[in-house]
Amino acid sequence: MQNLRRHKRLLKLLDEHGEATAQQLMSWLPASAATVRRDLAWLAAHQQLLRLRGGARRLPREVTGASxxxxxxxxxxxxxxxxxxxxxxxxxxxxxxxxxxxxxxxxxxxxxxxxxxxxxxxxxxxxxxxxxxxxxxxxxxxxxxxxxxxxxxxxxxxxxxxxxxxxxxxxxxxxxxxxxxxxxxxxxxxxxxxxxxxxxxxxxxxxxxxxxxxxxxxxxxxxxxxxxxxxxxxxxxxxxxxxxxxxxxxxxxxxxxxxxx
Missing domain, CATH: 3.40.50.1360 (Rossmann fold)
Structure with a gap:
């Protein structure tokens, strides 16, 4: 449940900002570097975001999991x-x-x-x-x-x-x-x-x-x-x-x- 809440919070931040660096996400959540890396990997594998060098970008909703x-x-x-x-x-x-x-x-x-x-x-x-x-x-x-x-x-x-x-x-x-x-x-x-x-x-x-x-x-x-x-x-x-x-x-x-x- 804690992971789910953090994932929703992370996606909400990307909805608001479009994209963010891993350092920004660490400070906003807050969470450790290892936790943020795991969250980004999991959400990318589930088509919720696009990983960038050093950060991530929110994918448009029409191309996320439903597709x-x-x-x-x-x-x-x-x-x-x-x-x-x-x-x-x-x-x-x-x-x-x-x-x-x-x-x-x-x-x-x-x-x-x-x-x-x-x-x-x-x-x-x-x-x-x-x-x-x-x-x-x-x-x-x-x-x-x-x-x-x-x-x-x-x-x-x-x-x-x-x-x-x-x-x-x-x-x-x-x-x-x-x-x-x-x-x-x-x-x-x-x-x-x-x-x-x-x-x-x-x-x-x-x-x-x-x-x-x-x-x-x-x-x-x-x-x-x-x-x-x-x-x-x-x-x-x-x-x-x-x-x-x-x-x-x-x-x-x-x-x-x-x-x-």
């Missing part, structure tokens, strides 16, 4: 939060002004929005949730493929081979995946496999974002082979044997430490 209509997506977003956030931060650091990138509709890739620069990118995404967030909190050019909204995964899926994606080129595609296996990247839904394969074809490099739990997950559908992966970003909990095996196949692996909060 996350998929319970499965909400649940996934709350698992391995620190690991996913660290992976997303590292991935966002690979983007440079002027780049055209593709970002798919996974939970880890969704968290990249918190760490991308404020402008200078062209982002093609099949995640209407990520597109909504980028439009409200950045000045990036955002491109969406045509198709139907797939509510369970918060993505846009086209039943047609000839959709808008084939007219775009990206230097890098950042992709979450359901799981990893010796056969390649795994996915659980045939509609998603179809959509993701079209996106992969338009990118020069494929960077996969996968926390350690993805090494344990299997599915009956292969999205693409490991030879297509140019880099895998995971966390420190990834199994050593699996990392060595991937590197032996020529897949560079970056392991990042989970964020403290």
């Amino acid at each position: 996350l209509r998929s319970q499965a997506f909400r649940d996934a977003l709350q698992r391995q939060v620190a690991e996913k956030r660290a992976i997303a931060r590292h991935a966002a650091g690979l983007c440079r002004a002027g780049d055209t990138v593709i970002i798919n509709g996974g939970t880890t890739t969704f968290l990249m929005n918190e760490y991308l620069p404020a402008s200078g990118l062209r982002v093609l995404t099949n995640s209407f949730l990520l597109a909504e967030r980028l439009l409200s909190s950045s000045r990036h050019e955002v491109i969406l493929p045509g198709g139907s909204v797939y509510r369970e995964q918060n993505v846009i899926v086209s039943p047609f081979e000839d959709d808008v994606t084939r007219h775009h080129y990206a230097s890098t595609m950042f992709m979450s995946a359901h799981g990893l296996s010796a056969l390649g990247l795994m996915e659980s839904d045939p509609l998603l496999v179809q959509a993701e394969r079209r996106l992969i074809q338009q990118a020069e490099r494929l960077v996969v974002l996968a926390d350690h739990s993805k090494f344990e997950r299997r599915s009956g559908l292969v999205l693409c082979g490991l030879e297509r992966v140019h880099c895998l970003i995971t966390d420190a909990g990834a199994p050593d044997a699996a990392v060595q095996w991937l590197e032996g196949l020529g897949v560079p692996v970056v392991r990042v430490a989970p964020e403290a909060d």
Whole structure:
């Protein structure tokens, strides 16, 4: 109950001021630095605010929790939060002004929005949730493929081979995946496999974002082979044997430490 009251107070302060530094929030609440960091991490994971370097900004009400209509997506977003956030931060650091990138509709890739620069990118995404967030909190050019909204995964899926994606080129595609296996990247839904394969074809490099739990997950559908992966970003909990095996196949692996909060 105390956490809930403090969260409401913190959001009210951001409603009043638009954005604030962590130091300001510490003095206004009042609360310790560690408590404020934990509160910001929790509220960001629940789409109540956007974390900035050294502080936070309140998200417009129309793009907060109500827009996350998929319970499965909400649940996934709350698992391995620190690991996913660290992976997303590292991935966002690979983007440079002027780049055209593709970002798919996974939970880890969704968290990249918190760490991308404020402008200078062209982002093609099949995640209407990520597109909504980028439009409200950045000045990036955002491109969406045509198709139907797939509510369970918060993505846009086209039943047609000839959709808008084939007219775009990206230097890098950042992709979450359901799981990893010796056969390649795994996915659980045939509609998603179809959509993701079209996106992969338009990118020069494929960077996969996968926390350690993805090494344990299997599915009956292969999205693409490991030879297509140019880099895998995971966390420190990834199994050593699996990392060595991937590197032996020529897949560079970056392991990042989970964020403290």
